[in-house]
Amino acid sequence: MILGRHQQTTARPSLIVTGPAAAGKPTALLNVGRTCHLAHTRKNPPPPGSAHPAVPVAYVLVPPGATAKTLITEFARYLGIPVATRMTQTQITDAVCHTYTAAGVQLVLIDEIHRLNPRTTTGAQTADLIKDLTERLPATFVYAGINVTDTPLFNGVRGAQLAGRATLITCGPLPARHGRRQPFRDVITDIENALDLEHHKRGTLPRHASYLHQRTAGRIGSLTRLIRQAAITAISDGTERITKATLEAIRLDHLAETHHRPTRNR
Structure with missing residues (x-):
């Protein structure tokens, strides 16, 4: 987060948490978000009577068969940004970027990233949207998904861009013993x-x-x-x-x- 905080010209470094089903990826993701939220609240307590406290963490699920518009709508729904039926994807994206920046979002958690398939037209557009958000929002992105290295997520030009910016963290079953620890x-x-x-x-x-x-x-x-x-x-x-x-x-x-x-x- 510190590394990417002042990076403006390109997408900031990110993390991808991957592993088999039931390995605790969402648990790990939410715990990271909770830790970040509590640390920010301790360091920056909201002023008395503040009606709009800072929101340092956002959590979004990639919907099944996600398109760029359905995904950006999920971003809007998380902070309660009104989305009218006639709004275009660009209008929703502009509203999300403005509101997330104003709310002080520093960490964006995106779960179920394995649902994204950049090989399809809609999947490629959705991947482009995420790349656009990483460049426009002053936040660190952390993704989680099932065995993402076995999916099309890292394939092609868009996949290479993501792989070149994201550090992969494998979340597997916990061992009974690890050295002297249990x-x-x-x-x-x-x-x-x-x-x-x-x-x-x-x-x-x-x-x-x-x-x-x-x-x-x-x-x-x-x-x-x-x-x-x-x-x-x-x-x-x-x-x-x-x-x-x-x-x-x-x-x-x-x-x-x-x-x-x-x-x-x-």
């Missing part, structure tokens, strides 16, 4: 500390770290879903605690279930 267990501890179950004993879930890693293959999406469903079950049945039996009774997403209980060919 990152997966640490995440489980953080999730457990956020639970508000009356009879749940702290330390129960970290003790089952090996089981949970095997059950979810280290995927953050599967892990958070499993614990959330277990917490809802504990509230619904009145036990107010999560046990291994509770976890085992829950059916997870097909990806996790296939890994945990592989189908045997007969």
Whole structure:
């Protein structure tokens, strides 16, 4: 962000977070946005009685079959910019650039970037729009998508431009151990500390770290879903605690279930 803050002549450097499904890419993206927002708020508290506080972070999803106009409309919707049916793409883009600059947006998070296909006419126009926004907005762009290196995103002239400006960060399943650290267990501890179950004993879930890693293959999406469903079950049945039996009774997403209980060919 510091590198691109005063860069005016070309598109600023950006990041692309990629990896397989359920690896925690949106979680990582939103955590980056939250950290940036809180840091900006601490450093620049809004003045008393301010009706228009700064908005340092924007988060936009690439819609399915995105065109340049539908994508820029998503940008407008995020900050509540009115968009009339008769407005052209250029008019919406001008309104977005003016409002985002006035609001002080410093970080733009674009999720589901793998939906973009620059090989098609609409996809190429959408890619051009994003490039235009990176040059007109004084903000750093961070993208997230599933296995983007296996998609057409980096192909052709437009893909080469993006690849030449973006640093790729691979977000894969969390390992059970990394040197002396146990990152997966640490995440489980953080999730457990956020639970508000009356009879749940702290330390129960970290003790089952090996089981949970095997059950979810280290995927953050599967892990958070499993614990959330277990917490809802504990509230619904009145036990107010999560046990291994509770976890085992829950059916997870097909990806996790296939890994945990592989189908045997007969």
